[in-house]
Amino acid sequence: MTDFAPAKRASLHARTATRTSVLTAILIILPLLLAVLALCLGRYIVSPGNTLSILFSHVLPIEPNWEAVEETVVLNIRLPRVLMALFIGAGLAVSGAAFQGLFGNPLVSPHILGVSSGAGFGAALTILIFRHMAFVPAGALVFGIVAMVLALWISRRGGSSSLFMLILAGVITAAMFEALLALLKYVADPTDTLPTIVYWLMGSLTSASYEMLAWGVPLIGIGIAVLWAVRWRLNVMSLSEIEARSLGTDVKKIRWVVIIAATLVTATTVSLAGIIGWVGLVIPHVARMLVGSNHSALIPASISMGAIYLLVIDTVARTATSAEIPLSILTALVGAPFFAYLLKRSKGGWS
Amino acid sequence: MSLTIRNASYGYRPGQPLFSGLDFALSPGDIMAVLGPNGSGKTTLLNTITGMMAWQQGETRINDKPLAAYGERALWRHIGYVPQARANAFAYSVLDMVLLGRAAHLGTFSRPGAKDRALARRVLERLEIGHLETAYCNAISGGELQLVFIARALIGEPSILFLDEPESHLDFKKQLIILDIIERLAREDRLTCVMNTHFPNHALRIADSVLMLGRDGTHRFGPTNTVLTEDSIRACFGVNARIDTIVAEGRAMRAIYPVSLDRPPAPSQPES
Numbered sequence: 001m002t003d004f005a006p007a008k009r010a011s012l013h014a015r016t017a018t019r020t021s022v023l024t025a026i027l028i029i030l031p032l033l034l035a036v037l038a039l040c041l042g043r044y045i046v047s048p049g050n051t052l053s054i055l056f057s058h059v060l061p062i063e064p065n066w067e068a069v070e071e072t073v074v075l076n077i078r079l080p081r082v083l084m085a086l087f088i089g090a091g092l093a094v095s096g097a098a099f100q101g102l103f104g105n106p107l108v109s110p111h112i113l114g115v116s117s118g119a120g121f122g123a124a125l126t127i128l129i130f131r132h133m134a135f136v137p138a139g140a141l142v143f144g145i146v147a148m149v150l151a152l153w154i155s156r157r158g159g160s161s162s163l164f165m166l167i168l169a170g171v172i173t174a175a176m177f178e179a180l181l182a183l184l185k186y187v188a189d190p191t192d193t194l195p196t197i198v199y200w201l202m203g204s205l206t207s208a209s210y211e212m213l214a215w216g217v218p219l220i221g222i223g224i225a226v227l228w229a230v231r232w233r234l235n236v237m238s239l240s241e242i243e244a245r246s247l248g249t250d251v252k253k254i255r256w257v258v259i260i261a262a263t264l265v266t267a268t269t270v271s272l273a274g275i276i277g278w279v280g281l282v283i284p285h286v287a288r289m290l291v292g293s294n295h296s297a298l299i300p301a302s303i304s305m306g307a308i309y310l311l312v313i314d315t316v317a318r319t320a321t322s323a324e325i326p327l328s329i330l331t332a333l334v335g336a337p338f339f340a341y342l343l344k345r346s347k348g349g350w351s
Numbered sequence: 352m353s354l355t356i357r358n359a360s361y362g363y364r365p366g367q368p369l370f371s372g373l374d375f376a377l378s379p380g381d382i383m384a385v386l387g388p389n390g391s392g393k394t395t396l397l398n399t400i401t402g403m404m405a406w407q408q409g410e411t412r413i414n415d416k417p418l419a420a421y422g423e424r425a426l427w428r429h430i431g432y433v434p435q436a437r438a439n440a441f442a443y444s445v446l447d448m449v450l451l452g453r454a455a456h457l458g459t460f461s462r463p464g465a466k467d468r469a470l471a472r473r474v475l476e477r478l479e480i481g482h483l484e485t486a487y488c489n490a491i492s493g494g495e496l497q498l499v500f501i502a503r504a505l506i507g508e509p510s511i512l513f514l515d516e517p518e519s520h521l522d523f524k525k526q527l528i529i530l531d532i533i534e535r536l537a538r539e540d541r542l543t544c545v546m547n548t549h550f551p552n553h554a555l556r557i558a559d560s561v562l563m564l565g566r567d568g569t570h571r572f573g574p575t576n577t578v579l580t581e582d583s584i585r586a587c588f589g590v591n592a593r594i595d596t597i598v599a600e601g602r603a604m605r606a607i608y609p610v611s612l613d614r615p616p617a618p619s620q621p622e623s
Contacts, residue, residue, distance in 0.1 A: 016485075104440045232462040236454050238441055243434050245403055247507075248427030248455020293441035296462055 023291065027304035031086060034308060038085075038315045039078045046070045081208035084216070085314040086307040088205075088269045089279060091220040093306020094299060095262035096280025097287065098227045101234035101295050102258050103163050110266040110280035113166070113259070114173030118147025119270035121177040124184045124197045131193065133207065136200065137271040144267030147173050152259070163241075202326030203274035205314050216272045223265035227299060230254060234295035276310070278331040282339050283309055289346055309335070352414045352429060352510035353378050354400075354543050359409030361392075361399050368568045369395055373409065375562065375572045379510070379541040382533065384554035384575070387564030388588055393547040396564065397513050400545065401430055413511065427455040431504030433514040436496040442487040445480070445499050446471055452503035467506070474502045478532065494525030501532065512536065514546040518553060526550075530557050551592075554579055555605045563587050576605070589613040
């Protein structure tokens with residue numbers, strides 16, 4: 001039991017408030033700083049000054065004193081990729097945090113409803129049929145949403161679905177699409193389409209482009225905005241259903257809203273960059289260590305930290321070696337030991 | 352607000368009602384204790400009275416209007432619900448947990464503001480747990496957590512309070528603290544309180560009326576002293592008990608003591 005005299009409590013409030021505003025500032029500024037840094041880095045290094053000038057030359061009258069190739073590298077190659085890393089990282093982390101809150105279970109990841117398996121199958125199917133990458137995002141998005149609808153349909157019983165049924169339905173859906181995906185891999189041409197499918201599934205941002213951003217960002221943005229709007233309600237939703245209802249909350253309605261928003265985000269990230277594991281599971285935990293369990297703070301923190309994490313990972317992926325390392329390998333390889341370290345240090349005491 | 356139950360029935364299986372023909376009315380400031388053995392449907396009763404589960408027959412009326420007339424959210428501005436203290440998967444601070452009690456007053460996309468926080472602090476002070484404000488709900492004792500849940504119900508500013516075994520699993524002193532708080536809320540704030548309990552003594556101590564549920568779908572309702580008798584305890588719980596009056600601190604209190612089992616112990620059944 002913690003016991004504080006009133007005066008001590010007041011100073012504690014003040015200190016907490018200061019800590020909160022400093023943290024908020026860091027969580028807003030750090031992703032932007034790192035984004036600029038990521039734009040500088042690569043096989044062709046551009047100075048931070050030139051990078052900023054190139055970025056601002058489109059809104060401010062700045063005389064170009066950089067080489068044309070620098071502008072091409074920063075604007076056409078790196079910027080779309082950096083933006084995609086930020087949005088996908090934020091999206092995965094925030095949908096993970098939302099699912100964990102909704103299910104009242106910190107072990108849930110955005111892939112819980114079989115969305116990723118469905119999207120993976122959709123991607124593999126389009127690779128096999130069209131032998132071209134252009135239709136892959138569409139195929140992944142469609143089958144990701146098919147998987148979600150299927151899971152929701154399986155879990156429905158007498159007009160409503162319990163969380164328990166939802167999780168089971170997700171397991172069933174995932175198993176089915178995993179099997180179908182395995183079948184596709186089995187029949188795929190081992191010299192041509194099979195490697196394409198396998199590499200795609202491991203996750204990568206190499207194909208990042210403004211065309212993909214044009215449809216990906218609105219979809220992810222809408223999902224994030226919805227989850228942001230209901231972030232305080234997620235606290236209520238994490239309680240038992242009876243408690244949530246007794247707090248005047250339309251549990252069914254908000255559950256659908258959260259599930260659809262978080263699934264939309266997840267399916268879109270998978271169709272943009274393949275299956276990137278670990279971010280949606282672990283970033284919410286790290287965010288919880290930093291800002292606590294209250295979703296009013298956890299959702300914003302997850303957005304920022306997810307964006308930071310995937311940006312750093314992707315920058316490492318494309319600069320560390322000449323052959324790019326698939327993202328899923330790095331997110332887990334870097335994330336798992338880091339998470340283990342945090343767990344050891346905090347003795348799991350944040351949850 | 353007044354709470355009326357009219358000719359209400361509920362059962363999980365047809366032909367085997369948990370309770371049927373329930374008929375009673377509570378006025379503001381009344382405390383009703385619900386007693387009954389495990390599996391007699393005490394929690395189900397709370398869920399049906401509050402409309403979380405639909406009666407199969409009959410209805411609940413608040414201030415002589417049916418529940419449906421209020422609408423889901425407005426209804427829960429009048430009703431407070433205190434669940435059994437149970438740990439949550441996430442460690443919310445006491446203040447954050449109590450603020451969730453404002454949910455019925457806030458829009459879906461709104462968050463509590465300074466006024467709500469001030470209200471929460473006042474309620475915490477009143478329950479004498481103001482010092483716990485920044486503590487985490489999974490790091491405080493069961494009794495403190497129960498007080499937090501009562502505070503959460505109270506900042507919804509309800510007129511009727513439902514408590515599901517609020518003093519179970521608590522030590523002797525904490526039980527008394529909870530009972531005193533419920534009594535104060537009824538006497539001072541005129542809250543109508545419905546409280547499930549496993550302790551007949553607690554009903555004798557604070558309840559104006561008692562609803563006793565049997566395992567066979569029967570029930571007894573009436574003023575505490577009329578309903579809670581040695582005979583009814585034997586019929587309902589299968590326990591031979593003595594009820595006597597103890598005088599202490601100038602106050603006469605009826606107390607119940609379980610003497611023996613009424614029947615030879617039957618093979619134990621799994622609890623539901």
